[in-house]
Amino acid sequence: MTKTIQIEHQENRDVDILRIGGELNIHSAYILEQSILNLMEKGRYKYVVNFENIEKLASAGLGMFMARIEEIREANGDIKFSNLSKKVYHVFDLLDFPTLYDIFDEEEEAVSAFR
Amino acid sequence: MKKSSQKTTNSKSQFQLRTILETSRLLIESRDTDLILDNLLDITMGKMLVPRGAVLLYEPDQRAYKVTRVKGKATVQEGDQITLPWKSNQYQQNVIDPAAYDIPHPELFIGKNRGLFFNLKTSSHHLGYLYLGRKGDDGVLNDQEIEFVESLSIISAAAISNSMMFSEMRAVNRRLDRRVNELNTLFDLSKDFSMTVNPKEIAGTFKFALLAHLLVRKFFLLFLINDESPKIMSSSGLTRMPTAKERRDIFDLPKEILRVQPHQKKSIPFLNENDIAILVALQLQGDKIAVVGVSEKANHQPLSESNFNFLQSLGNLAVLSIQKTILLKEHIEKERLEKELVIAQNIQKGLYPGTIPKIPTLSVAAKNIPSQHVGGDYYDIVYSPDGNPIIAIADVTGKGFSAALLMANLQSMLHVLLPVPISLSEATGRINNLIFQNTPSDKFITFFWAKYFHQENRLRYINAGHNPPLLIRNGSDTAEQLDEGGMILGVMSTSTPYKETDVTLRTGDILVCYTDGVTECFDKNGVEYGEERLTETIMSVRDESPEEILDEIVDQVNRFSNNRLSDDLTLIVIKVT
Numbered sequence: 001m002t003k004t005i006q007i008e009h010q011e012n013r014d015v016d017i018l019r020i021g022g023e024l025n026i027h028s029a030y031i032l033e034q035s036i037l038n039l040m041e042k043g044r045y046k047y048v049v050n051f052e053n054i055e056k057l058a059s060a061g062l063g064m065f066m067a068r069i070e071e072i073r074e075a076n077g078d079i080k081f082s083n084l085s086k087k088v089y090h091v092f093d094l095l096d097f098p099t100l101y102d103i104f105d106e107e108e109e110a111v112s113a114f115r
Numbered sequence: 116m117k118k119s120s121q122k123t124t125n126s127k128s129q130f131q132l133r134t135i136l137e138t139s140r141l142l143i144e145s146r147d148t149d150l151i152l153d154n155l156l157d158i159t160m161g162k163m164l165v166p167r168g169a170v171l172l173y174e175p176d177q178r179a180y181k182v183t184r185v186k187g188k189a190t191v192q193e194g195d196q197i198t199l200p201w202k203s204n205q206y207q208q209n210v211i212d213p214a215a216y217d218i219p220h221p222e223l224f225i226g227k228n229r230g231l232f233f234n235l236k237t238s239s240h241h242l243g244y245l246y247l248g249r250k251g252d253d254g255v256l257n258d259q260e261i262e263f264v265e266s267l268s269i270i271s272a273a274a275i276s277n278s279m280m281f282s283e284m285r286a287v288n289r290r291l292d293r294r295v296n297e298l299n300t301l302f303d304l305s306k307d308f309s310m311t312v313n314p315k316e317i318a319g320t321f322k323f324a325l326l327a328h329l330l331v332r333k334f335f336l337l338f339l340i341n342d343e344s345p346k347i348m349s350s351s352g353l354t355r356m357p358t359a360k361e362r363r364d365i366f367d368l369p370k371e372i373l374r375v376q377p378h379q380k381k382s383i384p385f386l387n388e389n390d391i392a393i394l395v396a397l398q399l400q401g402d403k404i405a406v407v408g409v410s411e412k413a414n415h416q417p418l419s420e421s422n423f424n425f426l427q428s429l430g431n432l433a434v435l436s437i438q439k440t441i442l443l444k445e446h447i448e449k450e451r452l453e454k455e456l457v458i459a460q461n462i463q464k465g466l467y468p469g470t471i472p473k474i475p476t477l478s479v480a481a482k483n484i485p486s487q488h489v490g491g492d493y494y495d496i497v498y499s500p501d502g503n504p505i506i507a508i509a510d511v512t513g514k515g516f517s518a519a520l521l522m523a524n525l526q527s528m529l530h531v532l533l534p535v536p537i538s539l540s541e542a543t544g545r546i547n548n549l550i551f552q553n554t555p556s557d558k559f560i561t562f563f564w565a566k567y568f569h570q571e572n573r574l575r576y577i578n579a580g581h582n583p584p585l586l587i588r589n590g591s592d593t594a595e596q597l598d599e600g601g602m603i604l605g606v607m608s609t610s611t612p613y614k615e616t617d618v619t620l621r622t623g624d625i626l627v628c629y630t631d632g633v634t635e636c637f638d639k640n641g642v643e644y645g646e647e648r649l650t651e652t653i654m655s656v657r658d659e660s661p662e663e664i665l666d667e668i669v670d671q672v673n674r675f676s677n678n679r680l681s682d683d684l685t686l687i688v689i690k691v692t
Contacts, residue, residue, distance in 0.1 A: 026307060026320045060300050063323030066413070067351045070332045094289070094296050096330050099414040 004028065006053070007035055015046045015114050017107060021053030024061040033064045040068075045077020048110040052083035057091050065101070078102070082110040131263045134158065138267060142274035146281045152184050155271040159247060159264050160186060163256060167224050167248030172275075173203055173241055180243060187248065188225045197221065199232075203241055209234050209265045211244075224248060231256065233264055235272040242272055242279075290421075297425045300324050304429065308436035312443060318349035321433035325409070326351060328429075329422050333389050333410035337366055338434070340441060345406070348437070352410075357385040366406050369394040372423050393418060397430040405434045456488035463489045463519055466526045468496050474504045475569045476620075480661035481687040482669065484632075490683035491518025492630045493525055499566065500534050507564035508581065508687055509604075510630040512557070518683075524553070525560055525604075539566055543577050543601070544609035551608050560604040563597070563628060572620045572691070577613045579604050582631055585646075587653060589623025589691075594650045597626075624691045625664070627653055632684030633668065636676040644675050661688040 005028035006021040016039050020032065036047065049065075051057075065079055072079060082104040084092060092098060104110040138158060142151055152170050160168045167187030171180040174196070182195040191197060200219050201211075211232040213220045220228040223246065230248035234241065245268050249255060256264070304324055308317050318336055325334055335350040335357075344359055345366040357365060364383050368375075373394045380387040390410045397405040407430050412418055463485075471479050474496075483492055491511030498504050509525055511518040528549055532542045543564070550560060563584060565576035578584075580603030583596035601613040620626070629649070636644045649668065656667045665688045672684070 026304070026323055029323055030319075058300065058303055059296055059327050060304065060320065060324035061327070063325065063327035066326035066330065066332055067323070069413075070352055090292075091296070094293050095327055096412075096414055096416070099416075100330065 005031055007032060009035065012111055014044070015048060015111050016044055017048045017050060017111065019050040019052065019107075021055070023056040023058075024051075024054055025056070025058040026060040026063075029061040029064040033068070036064075036068060040072070040075075045072050045075040046114050047072070047077070047079045048107060048114075049079060049081050050083045050107045050110075051081060051085070051088050052107075054085070054088055057088050059091050059095055062091070062095060062097065065097075069100070078114070080104060080110040080113060082107045128259065131162075131259075134162065135263070135266050135270065139270045142270055143277075145274060146278045148275055148278045148282065151271055151274045151278060155245060155267060156184050156186060159245065159267060163247065163260055163264070164250050164252075165247045165256075166251050167230065167246075169223055169246040170235075170243065171197070171199075171246060172235075172243035178203070183243070185223070189223055190225055191223055197223075199244075206234070209268070210261060231261070231264075233268040235268055235275065237272055237276045240276065242275055245271070293421070297328060297421075300328065301425075301428055301432065305432055308432065311436075312440045314348065314437040314440045317433055317436050317440065321429060322349045322351055324429060325407075325426065328425055329409060329418065330412045330414060330416075331409045331418075332413050333391060333408075335391075335408045336433075337362060337406040337408070338437065339366065339404050348405075353389050355385070355388065357383075361385045365394065365408065366403075369396040369406060371396055372427075393423075395423065395426055395430060397427070397434045399431075399434055399438055404438065405430070459516070459519065460485075460488045463523070466523055467494065471496050472498060472504065474567065476572060476692055477567065477569070478661050478690045478692050479506075479687065480665045482665055482685070484669070484680065484684040486632070486680055486683050487515050489516060489519035490514060491522050492632065492683040492685040493522045494628070494685050494687055495526065495529060496687070497530070497533065503569060504567050505529075505533065505564060506567065506628070506687060506689070507562070508584075508628040508630065508685060509560050509562040510581065510632075510683070510685075512559050514683065517558070521550075521554060521558060521560065525550070525562070529564075538615065539564070539575055539577055540613045540615050543579060543613040547579070547602070547604045547609045547613075550605040554605050559606060561631075562604050563600070565597075567620075573617050574620055574626075575615050575617050577601065577615055579613060582629060582634065582646075584626055584628040584687075585650060585653065586618065587625045587627070587650070587657065589621060592654070594653075620691045622691050625653060625657060625661075626687075626689040626691075627664075627668075628687040628689075629668075630683065630685040632680060632682035633672055633686060635682060636672055636680055636684075638675055639677060644672060648675070661690045664688045664690075 004022045005024060008019040010017045018035060024032065069079060080102045083106065084103060092103065102113060104113065138154060141154065145151055156168050156170060169182060170184040172183045174181050177196060179196045179198050182191045182193055182197060185191060185193055199221050211234065214229060222228060230246055232244040232246055235243045235245055247264065304320060307320055311317060321336065322334055333352040335353060336348045337345045338348040339345045345362050347356055361383050368379065375386050375392055375394060391408040392411045393409050395407045396403045397407060407426060467483055471481060479496060481494055481496065483494060491513060493509040495507040496504060507529060511521040528546050532545065561581035562579040563576065563581035565574050567574050576597050578598050578600035583598035585594040586597055587594045599614055599616040634644055634646050634649055652668055652671045653664060656664050665686050668686060
């Protein structure tokens with residue numbers, strides 16, 4: 001089973017930037033979920049997920065964001081997305097994700113939206 | 116005067132023509148209904164100095180008009196549905212003046228409603244009306260102005276129709292895209308499911324896919340395994356887990372797709388606390404095997420028919436895969452157990468005498484048929500160090516492994532005590548004490564054993580609660596029962612010694628030792644085989660060899676019970692030569 005996701009993590013004050021690359025599917029979603037859970041355990045709830053290097057996105061892989069968003073928002077945090085390619089945005093759009101999540105062209109915009 | 120008026124009219128109509136030209140260019144290029152409607156209303160109201168205007172679009176499904184735009188002091192609001200005092204297809208004219216037709220003017224604005232309805236229509240469809248009230252100074256529109264609005268309405272109608280078609284196509288495309296996306300997920304997941312043997316993993320994958328496609332935050336999968344009470348196999352966003360009773364109640368609720376009703380939320384608090392809105396039953400070969408619960412969509416849109424279709428398709432796929440992995444696991448477990456049983460069976464076989472030792476003046480046949488792989492019956496024929504053989508038979512309560520373990524225990528005790536120079540009675544007392552101390556209170560052993568002093572043809576026996584062996588004397592028509600001895604083994608510690616009894620055997624005598632599997636088998640009417648039939652069977656073949664007598668008994672018992680032996684069966688047949 002392919003679990004080929006790369007996750008690059010960077011802290012920007014209270015915001016955690018997760019730059020993900022490769023493939024986000026149902027299996028690699030668990031890996032990304034674990035990264036987020038680890039941060040949640042440390043009491044950090046503000047995330048920018050940068051999709052710039054994602055080559056392949058399976059819609060089931062986005063379910064993980066639904067599973068955690070309520071808890072994160074209750075803790076005054078959020079998940080914001082940035083750098084979605086046209087293809088990736090199309091998947092987000094089909095699932096109506098833009099009605100629930102903030103999506104930005106650039107990572108910095110997403111980060112500053114938290115300030 | 117006339118000339119200048121002519122000039123004014125000319126320049127005015129030129130101006131209007133230019134407006135129409137510009138507007139039509141704008142409209143033809145636009146695919147945005149909102150923009151078209153805004154333009155139509157702004158231009159007509161602005162140019163005509165009309166303070167009250169509206170656009171009413173016809174909704175064929177509702178047979179009503181939707182107030183799509185309204186400007187001025189209106190009694191209706193945008194989004195309202197209204198009906199007009201005439202039918203949508205009653206007037207084909209481009210302009211309808213209710214006053215001229217003597218029909219009541221629809222109430223749209225505060226105060227007097229006196230205006231014109233400009234038909235927004237294409238060559239085939241009536242789309243609605245542009246409504247313009249009177250001018251600000253209460254003046255009516257003149258012919259030229261009406262003509263101008265008419266032209267603009269015709270162009271706008273064409274543009275609205277185009278843009279509506281365009282958005283309809285876009286909606287269809289989007290629906291198709293979604294369907295394709297859902298099918299892709301189904302396809303991907305069916306591949307994934309077939310590659311895993313872990314039901315939790317399948318349930319987790321199902322959860323993520325569902326959360327993403329349905330845009331819900333709360334989810335649970337209630338799964339029924341082996342008719343036990345349904346269990347939560349996967350969940351997301353729940354404030355707490357449902358109680359056992361709630362799980363059963365929830366499982367019973369949906370037949371197919373159920374919108375949870377207020378009274379159901381009241382009787383099952385878990386549903387209420389977690390905003391569970393929909394319950395879907397998932398079936399396998401016609402049986403409900405799982406129930407999925409989800410909350411409403413997180414973006415407050417209603418869950419659609421196609422959402423339910425997706426949920427059911429994916430759910431059935433997941434349930435099938437989960438069931439498959441459970442069956443596979445059970446199968447592997449069963450095979451493993453089967454292998455162990457065969458090993459245990461071989462070990463137990465080793466506990467019975469392999470070949471029966473030769474005994475002077477006796478001819479012996481013995482057999483054990485366990486009802487399962489292993490059983491609780493025991494028999495032994497073994498020489499003690501004083502040169503006399505021991506014949507033993509026993510039956511442990513129960514069947515299978517637990518009985519076999521105790522049987523093995525008894526076998527080892529007997530063999531350990533064999534070389535110890537003590538009497539049969541004392542040995543029995545010691546065995547009883549050990550069994551009593553080492554076994555649970557509901558486990559007993561019925562036990563018969565005897566030592567054969569072959570030089571004197573004397574059999575010394577002790578019967579500890581076992582089915583009395585039958586001694587059929589040569590020439591006699593009745594069977595003697597060897598029933599002396601004492602308490603069944605394992606009930607209490609030995610207080611009074613077990614009693615030894617001696618019988619002298621003579622040539623032609625037959626001794627049959629058996630366990631209750633022989634006598635306590637039943638025919639199809641529930642009638643027991645019993646001791647009497649056993650005696651008759653022995654009598655009928657009393658002149659045959661012990662092997663033949665034994666085979667005949669087994670045959671008869673099998674025939675009587677229609678080959679359905681419910682208990683372990685053991686026989687020792689001895690004939691004095």
